[in-house]
Amino acid sequence: MILTIAKQELRSSLREGRFKMAVILLSGLFLLSLFGAYDYYASLKKQHEEAAGTARRQWDNQEEKNPHSAAHYGTYVFKPIYPLSYFDRGVDGFTGNTLFLEGHRSNQSKFNAAEDRSDFARLASLTPAFVLGVLVPLLIIVLGFNAAAADRENGNLRLLMAQGVKPSALFWGKSLGLWAATLSIALPFFMAGAVGLLASGADNEHWLRYALILLVYMAYFGCFIHLSLLVSAWAGRPNVSLVGALSLWVLICLLVPKGAVNFARQLHPAPPWQAYHDAIKEDLKKGVDGHDGTDVFSKKLQEETLKKYGVDSVQHLPFNWAGFVMQKGEEHETYVFQKHKTKLLEVYQRQRQVHQLAAFISPYVLTGILSQRLAGTDVDTYFDFLAAAERYRVQLVGELNQDLTDNFKYGDWGGTRGKEFFAKNVRFDYQPPAFNDVLSGILPSMGILFIWLTISGLIAVLFFNKMKPV
Template sequence: MSLHVENLIAQHFRKSVFKNQAVYIITLFIGVLLLYAAFSGWENYTNQNETSEKYQHESREDWLKNPDKNPHRMAHYGNFAFRKNTSLSVFEFGMEPFFGNAIYLEAHKQNIANFSEAGFSNSMLRFGEISIAMVLQILLPLLIFFLGFNSVAAERENGTLKLLLSQGISWKQLLLGKTLGIASVIMMLFIPTIIILVFVWLLLQNFAVSFDETVKMLLFIGFHFLYLLFFCAIAVLISASSKTSKKALISLIGIWLVFTIILPRTTQAIGAYIYEAPSKIKFNSDIEKDILKQGDSHNPNDPHYKAIKDSLLRVYKVDSVQKLPFNYSGFIMTEGERISSNIYNKHLEDLLEIYKKQNSFSKTVSFINPYIAMKNVSMGLSNTDYDSYIDFQKQAEAYRYDMAQKMNTLQIKYISNKKPGPNDKPLTIGKEHWADVQEFHYEPKGILAVLKSEIISIISIILWISLLFIFIKIAAKNLKAI
């Protein structure tokens, strides 16, 4: 099917748009914002990753420089896990400023990520930072509505709409032509933005990109393109169904406020209210209570661990732990670490289930709000969503548990049960064993995990695009020139 008529309508609309001086000013302003967003994203990415690399390296050196020591003391000395940003986080900050990027790892205790950007910033951060994704998802739709509110309504007001339709132009051609016209203006901002985005993305990775990251980038671009095209069509449909340009403008601003401001805030509040999560103090208190019910591994008279001691003495047919063929203290610490970790993981899974319900509520609302759907997909592809933060916590906890148990194993194997005398050298092992614990490296979620996590939002976007074609088809049959 030829699009000759639609192209002519689009060209005419584009020429008429730029007769308005305000369009040049607004377009220039948004262009400057996009450049600033790219620069601030670049600076944020490089600063955080350089800081993470620096302190991860220093933490590793500090660990390896420890002298000969008791392994249990090394387990309590601990280590750090740092999270590096992914390349797409340059364009979509997501929840990154509010999540910590470093966790202190130690035996018998699970800590949460700290040192978030919000923790070191003033209250202005709560209003959000300017990122390329924010400009694409919030400001460009507003510009689209500004360009398209009178696209058809003005034709109706000045009487040219009847003239166009009487010359054989169908409503479908008119709607598509106007949509293409708005899209062509927006592409003058979108395409240069994407070119800069791709160049920066390649530069950050030294032009050596993985297949996984390439797919994420292509999806990031593709979904934002569909998202903007959706708003172009909405602007034209509202304009075509409004009697005057004024009514169209008020309706479109109302839609923009509901989609980008009111619903996102309301959804978060309702989700947190329906699925209330325990406070940090209560969460930690419940864990401590359950651990104490199981027993205190540092208390030699604790009933649970005393029963373990008695059973070991019977099995090895000895009358004291000093006569056991392995280090008793290390064995008990291994058991204590296993119990405390299992209890923590159980409470964490319960907490994550609550957060999962909160997030599911928000994702379900994406069926009535394309902005929420787009935001979720964008954050998922950039690894700046809540699931990525939890994934970092889990990787760090797995590393912490492995570190603690390796130290306990070394204690069982190399440390004697006989306590040294007051003038004897403390029981230690050689510092070369510290290298047995590998350095922590965070692995971001792959594309398949992202798509699985954001499947509801993706389906929502597809449904919105499908509904759009249905709305255009219905409008083409039912709209009137007067």
């Protein structure tokens, strides 16, 4: 009986003009978004690879200079562009993928509010994830809103029940039919999406990631199938049902995601940019300045060092004082930047906790979190890259200062290093979060999504059972 109802539901949908229209419209949008996103991804990836190579070549081939001057010369690092970022661009558009590394300061590519995810600006960008996350649910609602309500209003429900249909069978049949209709459009999308992976020659891990993303979207569609049936059975009249289902869509896909971000910012405001940098400046004054040497902290360090080595002037130290004090200054600076960055990250972390709470209300938020995490375009992956870049900066600058300390005479600012030295400097080799860690990290969110799917289904069955034919 369930199959009969499902078949009927699908057949009815396929013969509806609005279904055909919606399919044509959605397919066009999806292909457009896929093409646009892939094109963007491919050119970005190419640019990045070129730029990353160029940056390192520039470093290797920089003109002869003092190692500390090289620290000021600086270099660029790039967050890798993952194959799936064309599918879900995530926060990449907000954060940028490029970071300038130099001595004395820890740059924060763009440590601004846009780092927090989800904005109306995001809604405006047509990506495959947008089509699947926002527009496909709309199609499901258009197909499902009168699944039960129309039958009830026009009396077919009475006829069906007189024929001995079980209300639960009606629910399962209708949801199965909606699934079939949804998949008839989603599966071609999924396959088209895979073409991008094929084209970029992704490895097995990324195919697995893609499969998981699809699983997430299927569960997400299931939530909307249940919701539209639930509302349809609850409302009992098609027009009420349509308004109800659309309201839920607005709530889940627009209001909650946007509201959660705003609410999180109000609840845990990040310090204003100016105040943040002033605070760093203040703290920087409270320690060794490698370039000054006249500040109290440098003098104190000098006294202690001279005493430790039992000499009366820095010239008699067994190492180059200039390099030593430069590294001490660097360590202080790193500590100050790290301290403030950690504080800021804590604020962001609290904001994101609020945001994650919103995922309980909105499967859209939940799906977004999961999809971005799997695509490697989420905030966590970005922060992981920032942390790795900072570790690399500390390492590189430390290496340069060490060379200055060990291999240069005091006062020898004219001494230089060339290609053979710089080419041997430590390289930035960023390893993105391991797939296993990503997987175990998303399990709770996956769990919530499937709980959402189950509970919405159970409530829908409940409403179908309660549905009165008169």
